[in-house]
Amino acid sequence: MKQSAKAKAHTNIALIKYWGKKDPELFLPMNSSLSLTLDEFYTETSVEFNTDIEKDCFILNHEEQSEKETQKISRFLDLFRQEIGCTTPIHVSSQNFVPTAAGLASSASAFAALGAAMNSITGMNMDLSTLSTYVRRGSGSATRSLYGGFVEWQMGDCNENSLAVPVDDASWDIAMITVAVNTKQKTISSREGMQLTVETSNFYPSWIESATKDLKDIKQAIHTKDFEQVGLITEANGMKMHGTMLGALPPFTYMEPLSLEVLAKVREIRGQGWQCYFTMDAGPNVKILCRQSEAEAIQTLLKKAFPNNPVIISKVGGGVELI
Ligand code: DP6
Numbered sequence: 278m279k280q281s282a283k284a285k286a287h288t289n290i291a292l293i294k295y296w297g298k299k300d301p302e303l304f305l306p307m308n309s310s311l312s313l314t315l316d317e318f319y320t321e322t323s324v325e326f327n328t329d330i331e332k333d334c335f336i337l338n339h340e341e342q343s344e345k346e347t348q349k350i351s352r353f354l355d356l357f358r359q360e361i362g363c364t365t366p367i368h369v370s371s372q373n374f375v376p377t378a379a380g381l382a383s384s385a386s387a388f389a390a391l392g393a394a395m396n397s398i399t400g401m402n403m404d405l406s407t408l409s410t411y412v413r414r415g416s417g418s419a420t421r422s423l424y425g426g427f428v429e430w431q432m433g434d435c436n437e438n439s440l441a442v443p444v445d446d447a448s449w450d451i452a453m454i455t456v457a458v459n460t461k462q463k464t465i466s467s468r469e470g471m472q473l474t475v476e477t478s479n480f481y482p483s484w485i486e487s488a489t490k491d492l493k494d495i496k497q498a499i500h501t502k503d504f505e506q507v508g509l510i511t512e513a514n515g516m517k518m519h520g521t522m523l524g525a526l527p528p529f530t531y532m533e534p535l536s537l538e539v540l541a542k543v544r545e546i547r548g549q550g551w552q553c554y555f556t557m558d559a560g561p562n563v564k565i566l567c568r569q570s571e572a573e574a575i576q577t578l579l580k581k582a583f584p585n586n587p588v589i590i591s592k593v594g595g596g597v598e599l600i
Contacts, residue, residue: 289421389419540555
């Protein structure tokens, strides 16, 4: 058994969204999803077995975290400790590398990095798809951060087959731009939001039907490198996910007035001939899929329209690494 390990994982943005669990205990999702890993935003995490401490300790961005936050991490660490029959406390130190005010600190890169570090320190050395079945139970979207490029999280129907698989390395002139609209902590977490939607939204059954078709279509478009189709499917799928929330009880939305202005601007820029397509997650920020070769020109147009908001370009990111 090694004494310490360190890993780095990038965040990912779903083009076909995960929005709802059929098993909240095991984090089995209601539908399969597909994402793009981003180079610009990542987490580095180190883990160390430490017999000098009584219980696990979790440091995030140089600050010791509360009992509650640490317990969440401990439960995740237990998944690995149980496998090797170990109860030794672990010191976890994690740092998020997200440009200031991007509002993109994500549980995806966090649990992917922590899972990869645990995979190494425990000597379990699982392949990434098997590791994703552990990482999933920290945060669903983290499964997809283990690989670079386009990644599918196949929903499966049990713990062992709900896992991530790489689809394409996305090395064909692709980038993503983030327009940070509001970087304050969100009021409804994605976990709560998706649960409320599954339980109460009348629109939910048709979301599942249409996400299933969108996934099939986008995989075909990725296969033929049809960027326009990838973009159009991404844009429609994201909006359909946001639509399910308007059908929930009580209805809710993550969109803010400025988010809508950004969406309108992206449509306008597209009308001028630039290939760009928006998507949004459980927050007001807007992510824009575009050609890497056109990213700077689009960024300039967006900065001009929204001079007070960070507009950040990210290239396609690679998979998790031990460092
Ligand atoms: C809107 O992965 O954060 O970003 O599994 O409960 O931790 P938990 O949820 P999380 O949800 C992500 C939701 C989303 C869409 C997506 O990334 O697929």
